[in-house]
Amino acid sequence: MQRIGIIGGGIRGSMYAHSLRGFPGADVRAVCDLAEPVALKVADDFGLSAYTDHRRMLAEQELDAVIVATPDFAHRQAAVDAASAGCHLLVEKPLATTREDAEAIAAAVRAAGVQCMVGFENRWNPAVRQLRERSAGGALGRVLTQNILLSNTYFVPTTMIGWAAKSSPAWFLMSHTVDAAAWVSGRTVTAVDARGSRGVLAARSIDTWDVVHALLTFDDGTTANLTSTWVLPDSMPSVVDFQYQVIGEDSAMYVDLQDQSVRQAGPDGFRWPGLLGGEIDGRLQGPPTWMVQDFVTRLERGEQVGPGLDEGAAVTDVVVAIHESLESGNTVPVDSGSRG
Amino acid sequence: MQRIGIIGGGIRGSMYAHSLRGFPGADVRAVCDLAEPVALKVADDFGLSAYTDHRRMLAEQELDAVIVATPDFAHRQAAVDAASAGCHLLVEKPLATTREDAEAIAAAVRAAGVQCMVGFENRWNPAVRQLRERSAGGALGRVLTQNILLSNTYFVPTTMIGWAAKSSPAWFLMSHTVDAAAWVSGRTVTAVDARGSRGVLAARSIDTWDVVHALLTFDDGTTANLTSTWVLPDSMPSVVDFQYQVIGEDSAMYVDLQDQSVRQAGPDGFRWPGLLGGEIDGRLQGPPTWMVQDFVTRLERGEQVGPGLDEGAAVTDVVVAIHESLESGNTVPVDSGSRG
Amino acid sequence: MQRIGIIGGGIRGSMYAHSLRGFPGADVRAVCDLAEPVALKVADDFGLSAYTDHRRMLAEQELDAVIVATPDFAHRQAAVDAASAGCHLLVEKPLATTREDAEAIAAAVRAAGVQCMVGFENRWNPAVRQLRERSAGGALGRVLTQNILLSNTYFVPTTMIGWAAKSSPAWFLMSHTVDAAAWVSGRTVTAVDARGSRGVLAARSIDTWDVVHALLTFDDGTTANLTSTWVLPDSMPSVVDFQYQVIGEDSAMYVDLQDQSVRQAGPDGFRWPGLLGGEIDGRLQGPPTWMVQDFVTRLERGEQVGPGLDEGAAVTDVVVAIHESLESGNTVPVDSGSRG
Amino acid sequence: MQRIGIIGGGIRGSMYAHSLRGFPGADVRAVCDLAEPVALKVADDFGLSAYTDHRRMLAEQELDAVIVATPDFAHRQAAVDAASAGCHLLVEKPLATTREDAEAIAAAVRAAGVQCMVGFENRWNPAVRQLRERSAGGALGRVLTQNILLSNTYFVPTTMIGWAAKSSPAWFLMSHTVDAAAWVSGRTVTAVDARGSRGVLAARSIDTWDVVHALLTFDDGTTANLTSTWVLPDSMPSVVDFQYQVIGEDSAMYVDLQDQSVRQAGPDGFRWPGLLGGEIDGRLQGPPTWMVQDFVTRLERGEQVGPGLDEGAAVTDVVVAIHESLESGNTVPVDSGSRG
Known part of the structure; x- marks a missing residue:
């Protein structure tokens, strides 16, 4: 049974x-959030202990694993402390928003001999x-190119998250698509050209940036074309627009x-409620659920979890x-070779 | 732990x-198929005992539950025998293709005091x-009407199942949509008008029938319009066409x-591979998987399973x-009231 | 040059x-509407003479052709008078909403030796x-079946047309799809089974009817399945829902x-503005435009126009x-054989 | 009546x-193609005189206007000669594939005092x-960004056109989307960053290039993201993939x-036959048809035609x-300011 603590009590x-x-092998014990009412709410909903200081949670609870679900820019201290306390980590994507933070987390994980998974849920x-x-x-x-659009309506930066000014469409959205592009093609990014604009959200x-376009060049000379914006109208029937095209030499695949x-x-009004996710018989389903369940199952079996530090650091490098x-x-x- | 046997080793x-x-609470022990190679293949794939006679399987294995996955028209004997042996049942839809068969299964289930779930996986x-x-x-x-199309390419009656001549688009496909129409609206069917044609498959x-259209009238005077065909071209990018529209007085929902x-x-060629279903980390996902897992979980907890005999018999009545x-x-x- | 009058100054x-x-061969001279402001508005917009009495328009203007664009139920007098005045006719669909009206129009057309086109614009x-x-x-x-859905949001019966209570989804919408089903398959309808409900618009x-489903049986034993409703939510991104599937023995076609x-x-909000129709370089395009232009071009060339009285009467028979x-x-x- | 000659007898x-x-105002008289059978075929189909030397056509026929429909790279001589002969021009897009060619055409047009339209049919x-x-x-x-994908299956470079090696996805496809991006936003391109790959077609x-991505920067600091490839599988249901998203500060529009x-x-197999284009009553419809008809109508009325040399040269500059x-x-x- 994995005794688990969660740092960050938001969505x-x-x-x-x-x-x-109720997932086999999982024993979620505690949740920590700087905002006490938030911590208390989650604790109450799921029968957990509530904390506002993650160090105290780590000290008081005997945890095997910690999930770091703080805002994009606030992973470092939580992750370093949890690793140093001997806990395996599931860190929300992006692993970190600076190379220094990524390296500090990596160092702590390696020093402690624990495992670290980075939450690229699209896997x-x-x-x-x-x-x-x-x-x-x-x-x-051979994958010749990828066109990947992942955008949000204004709702996300203006209402859903309170820390959008410290993030960007690149950190919040492209950390997903940079990872996906490398994973799907099996290639490493060697160069980036990005253009965009700001002013509307400002x-x-x-x-922060309204619009970001990024052309990725891979080690085999092929490319991927990523776009993320935070300025879709709130009348769009879905908060998320996610379109993905892979053009291979023999076949092409399109996902919308x-x-x-x-x-x-x-x-x-008119909505597209989505097909993935939601509860089935009281059990939540969907990509992030299957991801965290895989994290627990692999820890239970003593298997390697992933994607891990290397993938996390690679994405941080590209988004930087x-x-x-x-x-x-x-x-x-x-x-990427310069790390480690 | 539910000790489970499966009768019917097909798809x-x-x-x-x-x-x-590997699902918690499930211990699948045996599979039975009239065709020995089929039984042996499934037994081999999943580490089960193989049988060609379900009575022998019931006699030799101490089973808590049996899944009846024989062809549409061949549920009765397997279900009656399994119930009489004290096993809970999950019977593939349709429960039966005659009222007599449905009543025989119901009688056996009631006599044995076991539970019976009917496999309307679209729930x-x-x-x-x-x-x-x-x-x-x-x-x-208030639901005013429903338009439901569920059809297959020629592949299904000509290749996928060997017993299409003993079934029909109404039995094979409309047993799904008749149940769904009643479930979604919460209404009972009181009359049926159906038209169709045959000759191409013949x-x-x-x-059997190539095309079936059925207008259902419910107890509140509203309607549903169901169409199922088995004559879509094999070049359709998906074997299944499933389109569902519900028009309510206040809102309408469309599913494609x-x-x-x-x-x-x-x-x-060009294919729509589907988004639901498939394996995630080696664990199968999708509607029929979640259904059978719910069956097991509820048996483990001593809860009522469903949809059950009433829903199964109601669908059989309508399709008849x-x-x-x-x-x-x-x-x-x-x-429907005339039944027991 | 065809001198043309229009009876009915609505949409x-x-x-x-x-x-x-500006269309070659067309000289639209006059418009008539019972509501004088309506007639004056159209006359002003397009440089026409305005009338409130169609008989006066027919008497004063030397017209070659008349377009009857009055409400569904009000075609007879205008059409009979215009034909009797020696004018070719383009009559909006449905030709008439009773067999008597259809026969009266047909008699007048034949007596006058003029031509009559019925406005089935989907051709x-x-x-x-x-x-x-x-x-x-x-x-x-061989066409095995057709599934045709043509529906409107509440906007059409409650706001767009003032005479919805004298029409129905069957008259207003199915007159299109009944004609299309026969035209596409090349078959004649021999029987009809219809079900529906009313109460919400009432x-x-x-x-009038909220929902109408109709199963058509053709002379070769095949079927078509038609649905029309007037109760789609006004938040639908399009006022019209039009979906058409034709299943042939060799190929299937889907139109949405x-x-x-x-x-x-x-x-x-969110809208689907449509691709067909609209102006290109100041010239209107789209199905009804191309239809009326074809009417004029054929008259100019002395060719037969169509679809004509037979198709118009056949649709009236089926919708009755x-x-x-x-x-x-x-x-x-x-x-249909009993006519003529 | 505009007497018209066509140079280039291909598609x-x-x-x-x-x-x-039969279009009012158009009198197409002659067609010229270097390949005599091609010229004879078109001449025969439409009742024209056939030429293999455009200078001879210009000398023998008294033409008011010439349509230049030669391959991308072969517009210059035809356009210069036709302009010099006093003919108005409709030149296929791109106007030219070098700045020198674009300038030579512009000089000839200005010297002759004729008009020149460039065939950006997407207008x-x-x-x-x-x-x-x-x-x-x-x-x-305000338009914040545009994402425009315009690609072809292998069929286009390998089969449909014989001169693909002298063109590219950028010349053949992006000449459309560069013009559209500037036209829709009303902005001028000030800088370009492009990445792509080659090797598969080679x-x-x-x-030539297999894949081209281009980020356009406009004079107000906003961007557009263009992708064109020539390597879509031939099993795609349509030869053309054209997807266009415009994100404005207040509204977004998506076109697929x-x-x-x-x-x-x-x-x-499975095809998307397209809704635009095709014949209606023997008269061709669709964007390029409406474009050439507008060209003729405007010449007849003595109006300015367009888009013209400036738009044509601007697109050539950007694609270069x-x-x-x-x-x-x-x-x-x-x-762009450096021209003229």
Whole structure:
């Protein structure tokens, strides 16, 4: 039985508690959030102990594993402390928003001899898995390019998360698609060219990028084209637009997860409620649920968890490079080899 | 731990064994198929004992539950024998293809005091569940009508199943949609008008209906319109076409499960591989998997399983009436009240 | 040059004037509407003479052709008078809403020796034409069945037209799809079974059917399944839902004209604005425009126009039968042979 | 009446002859193609005089206008000679594939005092027009970014056109989307960053780019993201994939012209036949038809035609810059002001 603590009691922390409720091998014991009412709410919903200081949680609870579900930029201290306390980690994506943070987490994990999984949940998305499986199985032939759009309506930066100004469409969204592009193609990013614009969210006091386009160049000379924006109208029938095309030499695959086959028109307007996710017989289903369940199952079996530090650091490197390229207007090389 | 036997080792029997492999509370022990190689194959794949005579399986194995996955028309003997042996039942839909068979199964189940679930797997389909949940929760207002299309390419009657001539698009497909229409609206069917045609499959030596349309009238005077055919071209990108519209007084919902957001173009043509189902980390997912897992979980907890005999018999009554109306050209009343 | 008068200055009458503005061979001279402001508005927009009495228009203007664009139920007098005045006719679909009206119009047309076209505009819809052309060309093989859904949001009966209580989804919408089903398959309807419900529009003081389903049986024993409702939510992104499936023995074709590839999300919500129709360089395009232009071009060339009285009367017969079946719950035979 | 000659008797030249057959104001007289059988075929189909030398055509026929429908790289001589002969021009896009060619054509047009239209047919595509109209009308708010994908299956470079090695996805496809991006946003491109790959077509002896991605920067700092490939599998149901998203500050619009609402499954596989285009009553319809008809109508009325030399040269500048950036890996500024 894995005794588990969760740091961060927001949407994601709560979702992880829900995902593991009654799951074999999982014993979620405690949740920590800087905001006491948040911690108390999640604790109450799922029968956990509540904390506002993660060090105290680590000291008082005998935990085997910790899930770090704090905001993008706030993973370092929680992860380092949990690793140093001997806990295996599941860290939300992105692993970190600076190379220094990523390296500090990696150092702590290695020093403690624990395992670290980074929460790239799209590796459990059935559609993205099919891209990966067919690519890895050779059915696509060599991957020639990928076009990946992952965007949100204004709702996400203005309402859903309170720390959007400290993040960006690149950190929040492209950390998913950078990982997916490398995973599906099996290639390493060597250079990045990014362009974008800002001003609309800034005028709403959220001083970050509105639009980010990034062209990735891989080690075999092929490319991927990523777009993420935070300025889709709130009248879009889905908060998320996710479209993914892989063009292989032999086959092409297209995925459109914006309209997942369910449409509802009613007094509140027109919505695409989504097909993946939701509860089945009281058990939550969907990519992040399957991910955290896999984390627990593998720990129970003493298996390696993943994607891990290398994938997490690689994505951080690429997204750092995307921001550098956005700022400078130059091509930014990504030298993954220089780490470690 | 539920000790489980499976009668019928075809596509469905094998899928159930796969679905329960490693599932908490499930101990699948044996599989039975009239064709010995089929039984041996499934037994080998999942580490089970193989039988060709279900009575012998029931006698030799101490089973708590039996899954009846024989062809549509061949449920009766297996179900009656298993119930009489004291086993809980999961019977593939339709429960039976005659009222007599349905009543015989019901009698055996009641006499033995066991539970019986009928495999209407669309109750675990996330899209259909959303229709049901929003309808039951009042978000749709009163359901005014439903348009449900569930069809297959020629592949199903000509290649996938060997007993299509003993079934029909109404038995094979409308048993799903009749149940769904009643479940989503919460209404009881009181009359049926069906029209259709035959001749194309008959010319391929499969003497059954090519096309079936059925208008259902419910107890509140509203209607549902069901269509099922077995004559879609094999070049359709999906073997199944499933489209479902619910028009409520306040809201309408549309579901299109033919193209589930994943498209693949390659040397073998263009396909819609589907988003639901498939393995995640070696664990099968999807509606029939979640259904059989729910069956096991509820038995483990001593809870009531369902949908059960009443729903199964109601669907059999309606589909029998559909065939009567197809033959006679008349409206056929459905008097569910007359059963026990 | 065809001198043309238009009777009925509503949405359709105005659209026809727009469609013929500057079109070679067309000289639209006058418009008539019982409501003088309506007549004056159209006259002003397109430089026409305005009338409130069609007999006066016929007497004063020397017209070659008249377009009858009055409400569904009000075609007879206008058509009979215009034909008797020696004018060729383009009569909006349905030709008439009773057999008597249809016969009266036919008698007047024949007596006057003029031509009569009935406005089944979907014969100029590029998608429906492809169904027809591929069917007639043999690419589909024998047509086995058709599923046709043509519905509107509440907006149409409650706001767009003021005479919905004197029409129905069957008259307003199925007159299109009954004609299309016969045209695409090349078959004649021999019997009708219809079911539906009413009450929701009636509660809004529009006492007509909410939902109509009709199963058509053709002379070769095949079927078509038609649904039309007037109760789609106003939040649907399009006022019209039009879905058409033709299943042939060799090929199947699917048309979905609800979402015509253009989607807009903005302050006013989410809309599907449609791809067909609209102005190109100031010239209106789209099915009804192409239809009325064909009417004029054929008259100019002295060619036969169509679809004509036979097709118009056949559709009236079938829709009358649909209403009879809705009322009686019985199968209603359609004996087209009895006419003429 | 405009007396018209067509230079280039391939797919496009023939289509233009078809588009103008019987169109008011158009008198297509002659067609010229270097391949005599091609010229004779088109001449025969449409009742024209055939030439293999365009100078001879210009000398012998008294033409008012000439349509230049030669391959991408072969517009210069035909256009210069026709302009010098006093003919108005409709030149296929791109105007030219070098700045020198574009300038030579511009010089000849100006010297002759004739008009020149460049065949950016998407300005007559109803979907793209809606983007433009809503953008220009202010409904979108400021355009923040555009994502435009326009790609072909292998069929186009390997089979449909014989001169693909002298063109590229950027010349053949992005000349459309570069023009559209500027037209829809009303902005001028100031810099280009392009990345792509080659090798797959080269291995089939067509030594050009397989994949091109281009990030456009506009004069207001906003961006557009263009992708074009020539390596989609031939099993894609449509030869063309065209997807267009415009994100404005207030509204977003999405257009997907790959699947235009018509789907056909038959013995030859699964196809999306398209909704736009095709004949209606023997008259061809669709964007290029409406474009060439507008060209003729405007000449007849003595109006200005367009888009013209400025738009044509601007697109050539940008696509030249895209190729420079592909080769150098650098940002390439586009200084439209330096022309003229």
